[in-house]
Amino acid sequence: MTPKTLFDKIWDSHVIRSIEGGPEVLYIDQHYIHEVTSPQAFDGLRARGIPVFRPNKTLATADHNIPTIDQHLPIRDELSRNQVNRLAENCREYNIEYFGLNHPKNGIVHVIGPELGYTLPGMTIVCGDSHTSTHGAFGTIAFGIGTSEVEMVLATQCIIQTRPKTMRIKVNGRRGKGVTAKDMILYIISQISSGGATGYFVEFAGPAVTALSMDERMTVCNMSIEMGARGGLIAPDHTTYEYLNKIPAVESRPDFKSMLLRWRILKSDEGAVFDRELEFDASKIKPMITFGTNPGMGMGIDETIPEGDNTSSFSKSLEYMGIRPGMKLLGHPVDYVFVGSCTNGRIDDLRSFVKMVKGRKKAPGITALIVPGSKRVEQQAINEGIAEALKLAGFELRQPGCSSCLAMNDDKIPAGKYAISTSNRNFEGRQGPGARTILASPLTAAAAAVTGRITDPRELLND
Amino acid sequence: MKRDKFDILESTCVPLPLENVDTDQIIPARFLSSTSRAGFGENLFRDWRFDKSGNRNNDFVLNNPSFKGEVLVAGKNFGCGSSREHAVWAISDYGFRAVVSSFFADIFRNNALNNGLLPVVVPENYLNYLLDKIGREPETRVKIDLEKQSFSVLPDGEPVRFEINPYKKECLLKGLDDVDYLLNIKEMITAYEFRNTLKR
Numbered sequence: 227m228t229p230k231t232l233f234d235k236i237w238d239s240h241v242i243r244s245i246e247g248g249p250e251v252l253y254i255d256q257h258y259i260h261e262v263t264s265p266q267a268f269d270g271l272r273a274r275g276i277p278v279f280r281p282n283k284t285l286a287t288a289d290h291n292i293p294t295i296d297q298h299l300p301i302r303d304e305l306s307r308n309q310v311n312r313l314a315e316n317c318r319e320y321n322i323e324y325f326g327l328n329h330p331k332n333g334i335v336h337v338i339g340p341e342l343g344y345t346l347p348g349m350t351i352v353c354g355d356s357h358t359s360t361h362g363a364f365g366t367i368a369f370g371i372g373t374s375e376v377e378m379v380l381a382t383q384c385i386i387q388t389r390p391k392t393m394r395i396k397v398n399g400r401r402g403k404g405v406t407a408k409d410m411i412l413y414i415i416s417q418i419s420s421g422g423a424t425g426y427f428v429e430f431a432g433p434a435v436t437a438l439s440m441d442e443r444m445t446v447c448n449m450s451i452e453m454g455a456r457g458g459l460i461a462p463d464h465t466t467y468e469y470l471n472k473i474p475a476v477e478s479r480p481d482f483k484s485m486l487l488r489w490r491i492l493k494s495d496e497g498a499v500f501d502r503e504l505e506f507d508a509s510k511i512k513p514m515i516t517f518g519t520n521p522g523m524g525m526g527i528d529e530t531i532p533e534g535d536n537t538s539s540f541s542k543s544l545e546y547m548g549i550r551p552g553m554k555l556l557g558h559p560v561d562y563v564f565v566g567s568c569t570n571g572r573i574d575d576l577r578s579f580v581k582m583v584k585g586r587k588k589a590p591g592i593t594a595l596i597v598p599g600s601k602r603v604e605q606q607a608i609n610e611g612i613a614e615a616l617k618l619a620g621f622e623l624r625q626p627g628c629s630s631c632l633a634m635n636d637d638k639i640p641a642g643k644y645a646i647s648t649s650n651r652n653f654e655g656r657q658g659p660g661a662r663t664i665l666a667s668p669l670t671a672a673a674a675a676v677t678g679r680i681t682d683p684r685e686l687l688n689d
Numbered sequence: 690m691k692r693d694k695f696d697i698l699e700s701t702c703v704p705l706p707l708e709n710v711d712t713d714q715i716i717p718a719r720f721l722s723s724t725s726r727a728g729f730g731e732n733l734f735r736d737w738r739f740d741k742s743g744n745r746n747n748d749f750v751l752n753n754p755s756f757k758g759e760v761l762v763a764g765k766n767f768g769c770g771s772s773r774e775h776a777v778w779a780i781s782d783y784g785f786r787a788v789v790s791s792f793f794a795d796i797f798r799n800n801a802l803n804n805g806l807l808p809v810v811v812p813e814n815y816l817n818y819l820l821d822k823i824g825r826e827p828e829t830r831v832k833i834d835l836e837k838q839s840f841s842v843l844p845d846g847e848p849v850r851f852e853i854n855p856y857k858k859e860c861l862l863k864g865l866d867d868v869d870y871l872l873n874i875k876e877m878i879t880a881y882e883f884r885n886t887l888k889r
Contacts, residue, residue, distance in 0.1 A: 242881045243874060247855030251874065253881055263773065265724035274868070279875075291722060305722035312724050356772040356796060372774035372800035374867070382871040384878055388854060390795070420709055421766035424792060454769060456795050520709045520769070539708040539764065632718040632771075641741060653713040653770060655736045 229495035232461050233392050233427050236367045236492070240350045242384060249388045255349040257284040257379045258335045259322075261291055261313040262634070263354030267377035268316040278320040280383045285344055286317050286324040289334045291634045294597050294624040297327050306635065320380075333600020333626045336360040336568035340444065341602055343476035347462040347489045352379060357568045357650065359450045362459035363443035364466055365492045367427070369457040390456040391425055391501040394494070396432035399508040404684035406578065407442035408570060408648065408667035410434065411449045412514035412524045414506060420522035424454030426502065429494060434508035435460060440469040441574035448569045449650050452521035461493040513683055516652045516665040517555060518543040523652070527670065527682050528556050546654055547662050548642070555664070555680050562645035563594040563675040564657070565668055566624075567631040570648035571599025573606050575668040576623075580615050582672030582686060588620035589678030595637055596621050597629040621675070633658045646674045692805050694864040698786055698833045699843065701758035703750055704823040710763055711770035712797065716779040718771075729775050730782030751783075755827040759786045762819055766790075768797025777804045787833055789840070791816045802857045803867065809833060809840055809851045835861060 230238075242251040259267075264286070271278065278284065291306040301307035310327065317324035325331040331342060336357050339345045345361045351368035352358060354376045361368035371385065378385045395414060415422075428450050430443075438446065443460050450458030467486060470476045479485070512526035523543065525531070533551045534540035544550060549558075565571075565579050576598065588594060596616060598604040604626055607613050613623045630637040631649035633656070639645040641660025648671050652663040664680070673681040720732040737749045745752045761780065767790040768776060777800045780788065786806065791813040793801070801808045811819070822842065823829050830843040835858060841848040853861075860866065871878075 242877055245856045249854060249856050251871065251877075253878070262721050266726050266774075269725070270868070276872070279878075290718075303722070309722050309724055354772060354774075356770065370772035370796055372772055372777070372796060372803060374774060374800065374803035378868050378871055381868050382875060382878055383882075384871050386856070386867045386870065387799075420769060421792065421794070424766065424795060451770075454766065454794060520711065522709075537708060538706065542707070632713075634718045634721060651711075651713070651770060653711045655717055656713050659717070659719075659736055659741065 229497040231494045231498045249386045256351045258353035259286045261309045265312050266373045270377040278380045281321040290628045292627045294627045294629045297625045334568045337599035343473040356451045359457040360448040362447035365462035390427040393426040393428045393502040394500045396505045397434035401508045406667040407445040409514040411446045413511045415453045416524035420520040421454040428455045428458040441572040558680045560674045561643040564630045564647040566597030567649040569650040579668040579672045583619040586676040597624045598626045692864045695861040700760050702760040702823045703756045705763040706820045708764035709766045712776035715776040729779035733779040733783045761785045762789045769794040772796045774800045
């Protein structure tokens with residue numbers, strides 16, 4: 227048999243029909259929805275007078291448009307409140323499982339799907355959200371879709387897609403001290419640019435990738451979209467199975483053992499051909515920060531802002547950020563620190579932040595937003611003493627949600643202010659109109675939070 | 690459900706010579722709280738069109754009366770970032786029917802095709818020529834012929850061929866959508882589910 231890539235194995239087993247001239251009808255195993263990109267899809271079903279085809283294959287949560295304090299109170303903003311209420315009504319009407327505000331399983335869609343055991347290896351997964359690529363960490367084909375496609379999945383459990391090309395990115399060697407999964411993916415994006423993987427589905431492989439924990443793998447796959455990739459995935463291995471084994475809903479399934487056997491084929495065969503292959507050396511990666519207004523504009527924390535390519539896009543970007551080529555950002559004052567999002571809002575991320583701030587104090591003038599990715603992460607942070615340690619250092623753990631990553635709620639960064647953020651996008655106005663975002667790891671964010679400036683986390687690490 | 694058909698479009702163009710225009714610029718997140726598809730055009734490129742106090746930014750191309758038309762011509766990697774279909778709704782609602790660039794982000798391209806907004810991919814050097822020409826001669830008219838998959842500058846510019854998959858082309862020409870297609874093969878979908886249950 228011809229050797230196949232992991233991507234092709236999963237894709238091929240989900241194709242229901244190939245349409246003449248290109249696209250294929252793809253069956254979707256798991257569909258996630260949230261309040262922002264679903265209401266118009268439900269309206270579409272109503273206009274056609276059709277039901278949801280497989281309600282038990284869709285899971286709903288409210289995350290984008292919710293406050294991260296006082297979640298027991300009604301949402302103040304009328305439009306936001308209405309949007310969240312609409313999701314609850316739609317789920318009731320169409321019999322879809324919904325984890326709304328205050329539900330003990332509520333959280334960011336890409337945090338709860340994996341932690342509750344809905345995301346499993348070998349699945350096809352979609353959601354009206356570009357960071358659906360996160361679920362690829364479990365060896366799934368997971369990608370973001372638009373609202374018209376959400377309607378397709380609700381109506382038929384299928385979508386029509388053109389098969390993307392395949393790319394393998396191998397990361398060899400070992401990461402240095404203070405270098406996290408976030409730095410690894412920011413480094414890769416800085417090397418290939420924010421459009422460098424457009425049209426491709428990426429498999430991440432190599433020793434530096436297999437060494438990552440599941441939380442770290444999710445950070446890497448989450449940002450595949452930031453290099454333009456349709457999605458990113460990592461072959462499941464013992465790390466994946468150990469993680470799943472700890473989820474009661476998965477471990478207690480009568481078919482868990484037979485699933486484990488089936489998942490063994492979920493790897494790219496020896497000799498499988500990719501449309502493109504890239505290799506990087508983990509030991510060359512430093513703690514990373516971005517300096518511009520797309521995630522491809524990143525550099526090592528101690529490096530100098532490059533001269534750029536002379537385009538108006540590049541100079542517009544630097545002007546927006548209030549910086550110039552030739553400058554260093556190391557030592558640059560910071561106003562806000564945001565830790566959270568589907569990129570870095572998991573327990574590993576909070577642990578990493580706390581490790582750095584423990585025994586130190588929040589720097590004067592810093593406003594910090596520390597936002598857990600889900601109710602479960604919040605509860606775990608309380609149980610592990612993370613919430614308490616944060617308090618001692620002058621920080622406060624908020625309630626879960628997407629928060630300042632896209633600032634649909636009140637968690638906005640004011641115009642002109644510099645925010646070091648563990649989220650995924652440094653686009654103009656992403657964290658609020660005029661806000662200046664510097665993307666970094668939770669460790670680098672912590673170093674800035676206690677010094678008030680962009681600081682190399684390696685200088686503050688003791689062990 | 691029937692949608693507007695797309696066949697031939699002749700129009701002047703609006704040039705946006707910026708690269709990596711993301712969907713947060715096309716429609717900022719704070720305008721995504723609506724639960725309908727209508728009215729997003731009002732906030733298209735909101736933070737480039739208006740300043741903090743809501744005054745029009747006269748340097749931005751949409752506020753320049755010399756440039757109008759149903760074709761937006763933009764730099765490479767247009768529509769990157771968030772999957773929000775609101776970006777396509779905003780562009781269509783504003784009055785555009787086609788966007789020309791040297792490449793589009795994948796999700797944006799799918800969303801555009803699902804809403805009858807035609808993404809036209811042209812070679813990078815041709816895009817640069819086009820942006821330059823429109824910038825100098827705002828009255829430049831172009832012709833997009835979907836059936837022939839050709840893009841040209843009127844009256845006598847050399848036509849450039851653009852690619853589109855035949856299925857999507859058919860959908861646009863006839864005003865059909867994917868949900869109709871999928872509903873028609875529901876038996877195949879159920880059969881697939883049945884086969885899969887047996888395998889497990």
